[in-house]
Amino acid sequence: MADDLQKDALSLVHSVVMGVAGTAPTFSISATMATLIGAVGVLAPASLLYCGLIMFGITFAYMHLNRLEANAGASYAWVSRIFNRTLGFFAGWTLLVASTLFMVSATIPAGNATLLLLCPSLVNDQLAVTLVSMGWLVAVSLVLIRGIALTGAVQAVMTAIELAILLVLTVAAALRFGPAAAHRLSWGQLAPSAFTPAAFASGAIIALYFFWGWDVAVNLNEETRDSARLPGLGAALAMVIITSAFTAFAAVALLALGDDEIRNASTNVIFAVADRLFPRPWSYLAVLALMLSTIGTLETSILQFTRTMFAKSRDGALHRRWARLHADWRSPYWATLLIAGLGCLLLLLSLLFHGVGEVLKASINAIGVQVAYYYGLAGFACAWHFRHRARQSLADLVLMVAWPALSAVALWASAVVAVSQFDLPTALIAVGGVLLGAVPLGANRQARERVAATPPMAGRPSDGG
Template identity: 25%
Template sequence: MHEETHMHGLKAKGLKKGSVSRWATVTIGLAATAPAYSLASALGYGAATSGYQLPIVFILSVIPMFFVALSYKYLTTAAPDAGTIFTWGTKAIGPRVGWFGGWALLLGSILAGVAATQITVISVAIIFKVDDMTLWFHFGVAFIYIFSTTYLTALGARESSRTTMILTFAQYGVLILLAAILFVRVLQGEAVGSAEPFSWEWFNPLAIPSFDVFLKGFMIALFIFWGFDASLAMSEETDGNAEQAGRSGVIAMSITIFTYVVFSIAALSYAGIDANDESSLTHANNIDSSITTLATDILGKNGALVAAVIICISAFSATISTIMPSARIALAMATYRAIPSQFASVNAATRTPKFATWTIGMMTLIIYTTLSLMSESIVEDTILSVSIAVCTFYIVAASSCALYFFRTAFNHWHTALLQVILPAIAAAILFAVAVLQAWNMMDPDYGSSGSIAGVGAVFIIGVVTLLSGVVLMLMWNFYHPAFFRGETLPLERAHMVLDKDEKRIVNTEIAKNRD
């Protein structure tokens, strides 16, 4: 007998195979994590919550994420489908779980686009020295930003992936240079006076003050590590076989964790965490923009300009890298009749889902504009709310891997560990974290937007909008039930199949019994 671990019944969607190189898929995953703007917005808060234990918090937090990356690797090998979470969840668990996982990814991508737009608006204001940002400035920059990123994504997978590669190399080059200068300054004894010298104790998990501290650090890590999987939605367009495409997520995750840990060590060693020191990462004026603080200390008054430019580049490449996979998720959902068929259209010239791409771009612009009119702090809290959607579709991915391979994985101890046990652990951890985070988000004091009817605004933005997908799913189930009946994408699990000789023996035995 042999293992049958390839999903059947998957449909071609008109995407161009080979339009994205294997290294381009890795850079898409790296760009989607947006290291420059993620560190700029999260490093200060991570240092404030975890202190000098931030490197070990990053490492511990990435463990379940790495298990999820393994799930992506094996599921991509089994089904290199542009639908990723949606397709895998539907095949391994059921249509409703698959649909909801796809919705969570779409919602997370749009909210991430809103956050990136806000960061870009602030960075552009710094670049052009705009002190008074009017609504016209906000909306003008937002429109140009979202229109340009959507347009480049709609041009084609080859063009958008090449643009992403160039921008990714640019931001990583600056981050590497900045980290190197920080280490040199530390070695020369030019670190901030209140900063503690590097110690291996920073990697001691027992030195983390409390579980609450770890949980806060975990949620920050979840936000900045999210995106490594973006490249896997391009597997139908990636050069090479499905197994090679599946490795891209693991490679992107490995490079990302190395980058964040090394940069956090450099930043902590140089700037420290003394909130009373004006050069510290956790000072009130620095905590929202740690990259700007570090660049200014090193380069002088031009540092803020350099930081703003690199953060803009990071946000721009990240937005392209999140629009690409989310458009392909919508394409796959429409192909299997889980959403309206208009989203299944692929442009004949560019071989990209233009309708889905432009719809996602315009939804991002509409949501950003609406939230900006309501409150500037609501836009900021959108960043905090993304974590629930991310947890949701990662849970679906890990659970799908464990359930799909359950029948075949236990034939070998290593496949049982990598395909079932570790993904199941990741799903359990992320579920617990999501529940705890949702509970915390209900607190009116959580975030900066206050409460609505006594419930934290962050909870409403994150959880209520996520659960609104249930209503949309029920409406589509009523209107077009074929997908939910399993007619367009039936449930399937990996299973054992008889070899030719074994089939012949079985058929012979059956014939004898009939005689």
């Protein structure tokens, strides 16, 4: 079809790379570790481990649902098919909102890292950080418009370098600080009984921000070889890598840094650890890893946004212009320009907050709740659709029904508890952003009904490249 995304452009390796890059290990640690440790202290490694186990239930849901239908809209398409179009619309809309908010929390660390390398005196200048962040957002968007094949190749190189640097830092810190730890860690801190319900929910919502993004591998299914199988497998393999990396580095950060050091490090926890391990300029390898990670997660978040918007617009759930593809590069360029513009606008609005740390905290918490919502919908959809398979084997009962459903319950319960503890602006951003979807839902109802009456693959928008 002339209006299809680029077919067979990605392999299993690309799916794993995209899944890892989507979570942006170095960026997530830098942007969020101080917030997580501030919330749960020495229970941070356990929070990440348990959140990883919860997330595996959603990963299994995505694997099985992708075999049911390989659709770039992922949770939007599956929830629409299994439950109804309204719930499906909000599953996709929530991802769009979270991705847009992420343009702020992703680009600010990139701006920080760039200034730390080029002009350290401006690192604490919020206007300078914001302008550099906008520059990164525009540059990454232009690369993505160029097409998925180039993006996949660039992403593979960046992710390999990032993981290598992170591994070196983790091993070196464990060997050096283990005997003289800043915090005393014990196996008992990994027990569920170490948490109160409120502490678990608070840690889970923040930890969810670490893991969000692995599902980009599935959003790229229409552009991946063996689209029904490889994207889901790639997402699962990526989850193994990132759960191990996050849990290990949380322990390393607690071993290497005291509470005041972690608090003062803010969005530069990785650099603070590296600075204690290696003399400068070698410690600046951590800054390089952060820049690569941030660029990578910017790419994957924009990919998720544009592929979800492409799928929804193709179905008539949003205006058809957002499904137009570039004539040569087969990329949804209008959708890419949209999120770049929205991201720049939000970055400018973030100047109204008092300091970078306040902006990051608000966006991290809001995104965590929104991700819990649409991941949870996918988990429930999988459990409901495959409920009859539970009678056939224990494996089907666990992997298709029980684990996805329990993960969905845990995510939604954590989101409800977390929202009750937010300040009013953060709660409004988290919940109001989702409810705002009622506007385009109503505006495009007639278009959806027309598409629903059209045979599959027909009536798609013309190529606007």
